[in-house]
Amino acid sequence: MSKRWPTSKDRAEREILPLNLSLYHAARDYPGGGKAIAAIYGVPATTLQHRLNPNAETHKLSLDDLEYVLEATRDPRILDSLLALVPNAHWFEYQEATTECSEQQLLNSVANLSSQVSELLTRISEHRRDGKYHDHEKAELEKLKGQLFGAVQALLVTAQRFDGEMAHG
Known part of the structure; x- marks a missing residue:
């Protein structure tokens, strides 16, 4: 093969x-x-x-x-x-143009974060099987790390929007 x-x-x-x-x-x-x-x-x-x-x-x-x-x-x-090109710099895109946030949006952000954590841990486990990280495996983990940071930031923004809505609601 x-x-x-x-x-x-x-x-x-x-x-x-x-x-x-x-x-x-x-x-x-x-x-x-x-x-x-x-x-x-x-x-x-x-x-x-x-x-x-x-x-x-x-x-x-x-x-x-x-x-x-x-x-x-x-x-x-x-x-x-x-x-x-900038070590430890990450980005995320705001999904909603409004400052309003529903409980469902907050739960979706938590679910997305959980999914990103799960994917990263799964890939780490798979790559550790042979006891060595190869260059392509490191590159994949870097990409997943950036996506995880983006999910954390999105959750924080969503939670702030939700808290603001609850305080004003």
């Missing part, structure tokens, strides 16, 4: 990718791809696609390109890649 090497798409699901690969995947997965993003911002489609190609050594992404892809796709892989 031969072992198949993971593709960058496989890696993107399990670990934080380098910024150029996260931008490439975000644009590729966007409906219409890089051409659609270029059309939104009025930039040459061919140029943007060449810059997004991780194998094109002569074309480099600009900050404007980063902004276009991030704003159009809102892909979390890009934020993961950016914040991986």
Whole structure:
């Protein structure tokens, strides 16, 4: 039985990718791809696609390109890649635009946090079976750690909203 090497798409699901690969995947997965993003911002489609190609050594992404892809796709892989450059920095996205919070939203946040803790502990257990952490396993645990921190922050915000509603209700 031969072992198949993971593709960058496989890696993107399990670990934080380098910024150029996260931008490439975000644009590729966007409906219409890089051409659609270029059309939104009025930039040459061919140029943007060449810059997004991780194998094109002569074309480099600009900050404007980063902004276009991030704003159009809102892909979390890009934020993961950016914040991986800053040790111990994490992000989360506010889900509700209002300051109101129901008991159900609070319970959903607790359930999400519990799920993230469970996933992290499961993966740690699986990776410890051979007594050694491999690079791809460390990368996966880093991504899960960031998701866990995001779930903690989301729970805190939800709890504050809920407390505010209870105090005013």
